[in-house]
Amino acid sequence: MQIGVDAMGGDFAPVGVVKGALEARGLLGDDDKIVLIGDEPTIREHLAEADGWDKFIRIEHTSEVIGMDESPVEALRQKPDSSIAKMASLAAKGRLDAMISAGNTGACVAAAQMRLRRLQGVHRPGIAIVMPTYAGPVVMCDVGANVNCRPQHLYQYGLMSVEYAQCICGIDEPRVALLSIGEEDAKGNQLVKETRELFRNDPEIKFVGNVEGREMFHGACDVVVTEGFVGNVALKLMEGLAEGLFKSTYLELTRSNPDLAGQFEKAITTIKDKYDFNEYGGAPLLGVNGICIICHGASKPRGITKAIGVTLNFTKTHINDRITECLARREPGGDNL
Amino acid sequence: MQIGVDAMGGDFAPVGVVKGALEARGLLGDDDKIVLIGDEPTIREHLAEADGWDKFIRIEHTSEVIGMDESPVEALRQKPDSSIAKMASLAAKGRLDAMISAGNTGACVAAAQMRLRRLQGVHRPGIAIVMPTYAGPVVMCDVGANVNCRPQHLYQYGLMSVEYAQCICGIDEPRVALLSIGEEDAKGNQLVKETRELFRNDPEIKFVGNVEGREMFHGACDVVVTEGFVGNVALKLMEGLAEGLFKSTYLELTRSNPDLAGQFEKAITTIKDKYDFNEYGGAPLLGVNGICIICHGASKPRGITKAIGVTLNFTKTHINDRITECLARREPGGDNL
Numbered sequence: 043m044q045i046g047v048d049a050m051g052g053d054f055a056p057v058g059v060v061k062g063a064l065e066a067r068g069l070l071g072d073d074d075k076i077v078l079i080g081d082e083p084t085i086r087e088h089l090a091e092a093d094g095w096d097k098f099i100r101i102e103h104t105s106e107v108i109g110m111d112e113s114p115v116e117a118l119r120q121k122p123d124s125s126i127a128k129m130a131s132l133a134a135k136g137r138l139d140a141m142i143s144a145g146n147t148g149a150c151v152a153a154a155q156m157r158l159r160r161l162q163g164v165h166r167p168g169i170a171i172v173m174p175t176y177a178g179p180v181v182m183c184d185v186g187a188n189v190n191c192r193p194q195h196l197y198q199y200g201l202m203s204v205e206y207a208q209c210i211c212g213i214d215e216p217r218v219a220l221l222s223i224g225e226e227d228a229k230g231n232q233l234v235k236e237t238r239e240l241f242r243n244d245p246e247i248k249f250v251g252n253v254e255g256r257e258m259f260h261g262a263c264d265v266v267v268t269e270g271f272v273g274n275v276a277l278k279l280m281e282g283l284a285e286g287l288f289k290s291t292y293l294e295l296t297r298s299n300p301d302l303a304g305q306f307e308k309a310i311t312t313i314k315d316k317y318d319f320n321e322y323g324g325a326p327l328l329g330v331n332g333i334c335i336i337c338h339g340a341s342k343p344r345g346i347t348k349a350i351g352v353t354l355n356f357t358k359t360h361i362n363d364r365i366t367e368c369l370a371r372r373e374p375g376g377d378n379l
Numbered sequence: 380m381q382i383g384v385d386a387m388g389g390d391f392a393p394v395g396v397v398k399g400a401l402e403a404r405g406l407l408g409d410d411d412k413i414v415l416i417g418d419e420p421t422i423r424e425h426l427a428e429a430d431g432w433d434k435f436i437r438i439e440h441t442s443e444v445i446g447m448d449e450s451p452v453e454a455l456r457q458k459p460d461s462s463i464a465k466m467a468s469l470a471a472k473g474r475l476d477a478m479i480s481a482g483n484t485g486a487c488v489a490a491a492q493m494r495l496r497r498l499q500g501v502h503r504p505g506i507a508i509v510m511p512t513y514a515g516p517v518v519m520c521d522v523g524a525n526v527n528c529r530p531q532h533l534y535q536y537g538l539m540s541v542e543y544a545q546c547i548c549g550i551d552e553p554r555v556a557l558l559s560i561g562e563e564d565a566k567g568n569q570l571v572k573e574t575r576e577l578f579r580n581d582p583e584i585k586f587v588g589n590v591e592g593r594e595m596f597h598g599a600c601d602v603v604v605t606e607g608f609v610g611n612v613a614l615k616l617m618e619g620l621a622e623g624l625f626k627s628t629y630l631e632l633t634r635s636n637p638d639l640a641g642q643f644e645k646a647i648t649t650i651k652d653k654y655d656f657n658e659y660g661g662a663p664l665l666g667v668n669g670i671c672i673i674c675h676g677a678s679k680p681r682g683i684t685k686a687i688g689v690t691l692n693f694t695k696t697h698i699n700d701r702i703t704e705c706l707a708r709r710e711p712g713g714d715n716l
Contacts, residue, residue, distance in 0.1 A: 111562075111563060113563065113565045114565075148561075148566075175623055176623040176626055176627050186560055189560070189567070189568045190568070221612060222608075222612075223523055223526070223607075223608055223611040223612060223615075224485075225448075226448060226450065228450045228451075229485075230526070230608075231526045231527070231608050254612075254615040254619075255612050255613070255614070255615035255616025255617070255618070255619050255620075256615040256616070256618050256619035256622075257619065258616070258619055259619035259620055259622065259623040260619065260622075260623070268612075270560075271559075271560055271567075271568050271609070272608070272609055272612055274560035275558060275559075275560060275591075275592050275605075275609055275612075275613060276592070276612060276613070276616055277592070278560070278591040278592035278593040279592025279593070279595070279613055279616060279617065280592070280616065280620050281592070281593050282591075282592050282593035282594065282595055282596035282597065283592075283596055283617050283620055283621065284620065284624060285593075285596065286512055286513040286596040286597070287621060287624055287625075287650070288624075289513055290513055290650050290653070291628065291646065291647065291650055294646045294647075294649050294650050295642075295643065295646045298642070298645060298646050298649070299642050299646075305635075305636055305639055306632070306639070306643065308635065309628065309631045309632040309635050309636070309639075309643075310628065310631075312631050312635065313624070313627050313628050313631050316627065317624070317627075
């Protein structure tokens with residue numbers, strides 16, 4: 043397959059992205075190629091020292107870059123030759139089988155939605171992340187693609203995430219929960235209440251009801267469904283809190299026993315690695331007719347390499363076919379509402 | 380003042396609550412009394428060994444208890460002699476100046492709203508918590524009282540929280556932010572966008588715009604405004620994540636160097652104390668015509684004692700008068716919409 047990678051997106055681009063691509067060599071099959079999209083001279087410069095890179099990497103030159111803080115839709119309109127716009131356009135033409143970017147998330151989501159369109163039966167694509175928890179991985183969807191969610195959208199996020207959790211996390215029968223503000227039926231807003239009924243009426247789904255943020259980390263479910271605004275707030279909050287706690291813990295430890303600081307640092311690094319977003323290599327935009335993997339803006343080379351791995355897995359396990367079939371079973375001939 | 384405390388509410392009630400009340404003795408002035416509401420024989424039993432408790436504590440007997448998982452409105456209707464219902468009713472009659480409970484939050488909020496009513500000009504009361512962050516305390520409102528927020532509600536949460544942050548956290552000119560999914564104006568849902576305009580048009584408020592969960596922990600603002608659903612999800616999430624991280628860190632450390640585990644445990648305890656909800660003694664329901672302090676269900680005696688301290692401060696700093704004046708300056712003669 044032809045795996046498009048936005049060489050210009052993310053805090054460590056382009057050098058970090060190029061490095062991540064080079065390190066993915068061992069993951070690729072004979073027919074797989076990484077296509078780096080971005081400023082060709084710069085990319086070539088970073089590739090120069092790698093032996094035989096041209097056997098598994100090719101470059102698509104683009105002259106523009108969308109900044110991390112630009113307004114997505116406007117930026118896409120004004121910069122048709124940006125790495126993100128071009129990557130989506132190549133994917134739409136079938137010249138790329140996947141698009142990966144650590145750049146402007148909004149622009150990437152918008153470009154993928156506009157150019158790749160949706161899978162048959164999908165109402166709205168949603169971004170799914172894998173959260174590492176003490177009790178195992180938990181898939182959360184949506185974390186920011188859709189801030190105007192209807193019950194049907196949330197229901198489909200659950201269905202799509204089940205396929206994802208099975209294929210990527212290897213969970214046989216994922217337990218699905220709705221993120222809410224209390225476990226009881228009476229709790230939650232209107233959206234949660236209406237969505238709950240859709241899940242309850244689906245015998246194929248192992249629906250465990252409402253879940254609070256607290257239980258989510260203690261093995262209450264394998265899939266958490268939420269609307270994009272809440273999911274995105276949650277995502278950033280977790281990142282900020284984890285960072286703050288690590289910082290405080292480290293400071294407190296060095297203060298109480300400076301001689302042991304090095305030891306503590308080692309242990310904390312191990313945990314940080316376990317909870318590191320780089321480890322999970324990006325989040326797919328589930329529901330688009332293609333593969334779009336969104337990486338964290340601060341992705342290091344390892345994050346990019348892992349995202350390429352996720353992409354290969356995504357294809358190998360035929361997730362998109364599974365999603366289409368799963369939706370068709372429920373709404374035969376269903377249109378994209 | 381007469382401080383009502385729900386002796387039957389919370390995981391450690393009644394013994395933990397009674398203990399917390401006893402430990403608050405030093406905080407009380409000559410005219411202050413703690414009124415424990417609950418099963419009198421049980422309360423007396425727990426008070427028995429404390430010398431001179433009757434000088435600062437009295438008991439109001441009730442025969443019923445609302446369970447943590449009961450539906451709030453229904454429970455209040457079915458159990459008029461529950462500690463929460465009776466406490467609210469006594470407060471409404473002026474026989475109590477404050478109500479404190481670590482019991483069923485929903486029931487406590489509903490009882491306070493029904494019986495105490497709202498302060499002049501307040502649209503909807505909101506629960507404000509103080510989050511300990513690496514960069515200092517941050518007030519977040521609302522964390523669960525109101526899941527059907529309109530822009531005016533959020534705007535008032537900001538105004539009320541500013542008064543609270545000034546009085547309780549000692550922050551001179553609190554910087555107010557809206558919790559959203561990106562700092563740029565284009566980001567966020569409709570509610571966030573409309574609320575932003577209200578803050579922007581208020582020259583008295585030091586409004587710093589949107590804030591993401593990440594920045595919130597790094598000193599970007601002193602007050603974070605959000606609607607109750609999002610705020611409550613955030614609250615529980617933070618609790619779950621912190622717990623999970625401490626657990627993982629501890630395990631990792633004992634694994635990598637068992638000798639250090641003891642040292643580490645000590646440091647972790649210090650941090651946990653810093654980040655402990657008990658430290659902040661409950662969250663006020665801002666905007667009710669009275670004082671209603673909601674404690675965490677898992678409040679230990681120290682949490683109850685601190686809540687009594689917050690209550691005294693609440694009165695001493697005349698927060699409710701300040702809120703009424705602050706709203707009247709903006710909407711002279713404003714009705715409770």
